[in-house]
Amino acid sequence: MTERDQMPGSHDCGGDAAAYVLGALEGQELEAFRTHLERCAVCRDEVDAFGGVVNVLPIAAPQQRASRGLRRRVMREVRKEPRRAARPGRAGWSLSALGGRAWAAGGAALSVVAAAVVVGLTLGGGGGATVFPARVEGIAGTAQLRLTNGHAELVVHHLTPPGRRRVYEVWLQRGSAAPVPASVLFGVNATGDADVGLPTNLHGVSAVLITSEPLGGTKVPTHKPVIVARLD
Amino acid sequence: MFTLSRSLNRLADEDLMELVREGESSAFEIIFDRHGDTAYSLAYRMCGSRVRAEDVVQDAFLSLWRSGARYDRTRGSVRSWILSVVHNRAIDTFRREATRGSLQVGDEGLAERLSSGELIDAEVERRDDAGRVRGALRDLPVDQREVIELSYFGGFTHVEIAEMLSLPPGTVKGRMRLGLSKLRIALGTEGSLP
Numbered sequence: 050m051t052e053r054d055q056m057p058g059s060h061d062c063g064g065d066a067a068a069y070v071l072g073a074l075e076g077q078e079l080e081a082f083r084t085h086l087e088r089c090a091v092c093r094d095e096v097d098a099f100g101g102v103v104n105v106l107p108i109a110a111p112q113q114r115a116s117r118g119l120r121r122r123v124m125r126e127v128r129k130e131p132r133r134a135a136r137p138g139r140a141g142w143s144l145s146a147l148g149g150r151a152w153a154a155g156g157a158a159l160s161v162v163a164a165a166v167v168v169g170l171t172l173g174g175g176g177g178a179t180v181f182p183a184r185v186e187g188i189a190g191t192a193q194l195r196l197t198n199g200h201a202e203l204v205v206h207h208l209t210p211p212g213r214r215r216v217y218e219v220w221l222q223r224g225s226a227a228p229v230p231a232s233v234l235f236g237v238n239a240t241g242d243a244d245v246g247l248p249t250n251l252h253g254v255s256a257v258l259i260t261s262e263p264l265g266g267t268k269v270p271t272h273k274p275v276i277v278a279r280l281d
Numbered sequence: 282m283f284t285l286s287r288s289l290n291r292l293a294d295e296d297l298m299e300l301v302r303e304g305e306s307s308a309f310e311i312i313f314d315r316h317g318d319t320a321y322s323l324a325y326r327m328c329g330s331r332v333r334a335e336d337v338v339q340d341a342f343l344s345l346w347r348s349g350a351r352y353d354r355t356r357g358s359v360r361s362w363i364l365s366v367v368h369n370r371a372i373d374t375f376r377r378e379a380t381r382g383s384l385q386v387g388d389e390g391l392a393e394r395l396s397s398g399e400l401i402d403a404e405v406e407r408r409d410d411a412g413r414v415r416g417a418l419r420d421l422p423v424d425q426r427e428v429i430e431l432s433y434f435g436g437f438t439h440v441e442i443a444e445m446l447s448l449p450p451g452t453v454k455g456r457m458r459l460g461l462s463k464l465r466i467a468l469g470t471e472g473s474l475p
Binding site: 064065066067068070071072073074075098099101102103104105106107108109110111112113114115116118119120122123124126127128130232233234235263264265266267268 | 306309310313314317318319320321322323325326327331335338339341342343344346347348357361364365366367368369370372373410411414415418429432433434436437438439440442451453454455457458460461462464465468
């Protein structure tokens with residue numbers, strides 16, 4: 050990246066859109082382009098148009114048959130891990146941010162807020178719920194971690210969406226050990242709300258962390274947490 | 282179970298995803314049966330190794346199941362959505378690998394990744410579409426096709442591609458843009474997978 054490229058306001062409009070939809074931008078350049086997208090309709094249009102092309106590229110791969118062994122392994126794991134169904138009538142937690150054409154959603158620009166928001170703490174709340182404080186950093190929104198009858202859930206309101214082709218990922222931290230993935234990814238609905246079920250076994254967990262990650266999640270956090278809920 | 286599977290088989294992907302959201306593993310199984318081959322094909326094309334491709338696909342499908350994803354039909358087809366997760370998983374895998382930086386264009390591993398040969402094409406009804414996309418890619422000037430394939434299927438960043446091809450990064454971006462523009466015209470695509 051040249052010095053000129055890094056300067057705010059001097060972005061070559063459209064120049065990075067193709068690289069972006071191909072997943073060929075990374076690091077500061079990727080962040081800079083995302084920020085640029087928020088205010089540049091030209092680049093958003095370009096991203097939408099190229100996103101359509103990139104969507105059909107997978108079928109250019111020579112078609113092969115997945116092995117029966119792979120199918121067996123996937124379904125064995127699936128049956129071993131019955132999932133708690135989403136509860137109707139709640140604010141709704143959604144993985145809409147995982148949409149294959151997230152880049153084509155158009156106009157869903159992030160509104161990054163620098164100020165940190167600290168959520169109020171209510172311990173031993175009604176209905177047997179224990180509510181832990183959650184600190185939201187670098188984005189807008191509020192969050193709480195609730196433990197109710199052995200069920201843990203993260204409830205967020207008015208949270209900034211994770212961004213195009215990104216998703217929020219949940220991590221569990223035990224003491225000073227590196228955070229491990231909770232295998233929970235989530236997005237937020239149109240009003241920034243989500244109600245996310247967490248693994249019930251939080252034994253020894255000192256903090257629940259949320260980071261913004263690429264679609265599909267990652268195995269190690271690649272960004273600073275945007276939500277931190279301490280349990281200790 | 283047989284009757285349930287038969288009736289689920291009649292449902293569209295979008296309706297099956299509603300059941301998946303409710304934790305219905307039989308619906309998830311049908312989703313896997315419908316899209317597992319294409320997902321594996323993409324992963325194999327990207328990874329060039331059966332073992333790694335299977336790991337990527339397994340990881341991707343399990344993340345979809347574990348996350349309890351609620352599919353949003355306004356954002357495109359279920360197939361596009363699944364393939365984008367597989368694609369991102371494969372790229373994450375590449376970028377985590379410590380040996381990744383040692384790959385060069387002429388390396389056997391990369392060559393294998395970019396030219397995997399088994400053409401089974403089990404899903405006959407998709408052959409025309411696949412052929413059209415392959416044809417459009419093939420018709421691109423070599424320098425444009427090369428950067429698109431290296432980035433999308435190879436998972437390389439434009440900086441890595443620039444180093445491999447001894448080109449300025451801006452030239453790589455320019456070729457990507459020209460190539461995608463031509464593909465867009467050739468395919469007349471609105472971005473939906475069949």
